[in-house]
Amino acid sequence: MSDGHDALPTLALVAHDAKKELCVEFALRNQEKLGHFNLVATGTTGGRILEKCPNLLVRRLKSGPLGGDQQIGAMIAQGELHGLFFFVDPLSPMPHDVDIKALMRLALVYDIPMALNLSTAEILLRSARLQGLKTSSSTPEIKLTAS
């Protein structure tokens, strides 16, 4: 059954352990903006966001090492994802490195707007492209607006 949020574009939030605090602070700071999107997140990341932002509607997928990255990749392949916010830890080896690479690869293949660090995430969330997704299925002209 539709809850009215199906019409909203979908963003994914994913954070490695060393970046979870950063991701939660990003979500807290940008709650109002994120509220205009359907949100999905890998399991632990989603749980941490919901602890601090209980009003956000976040669908939690599996934890990253247990297939969460692959679930988001499948959403990309099926045309169900419009933006990826992936707070990557570049300093730690990951057991599911192949899944992480596969997710990034699909975001590249399908030209999904993808932020891999905090400064890009802040820019992407304010971008005209994401704003345009709220009203149009086509990619709008990029125009800068102050917010």
Ligand SMILES: O=C(CO)COP(=O)(O)O
């Ligand atoms: O490992 C992750 C992404 O590769 C994130 O998964 P969790 O949010 O479940 O920790």
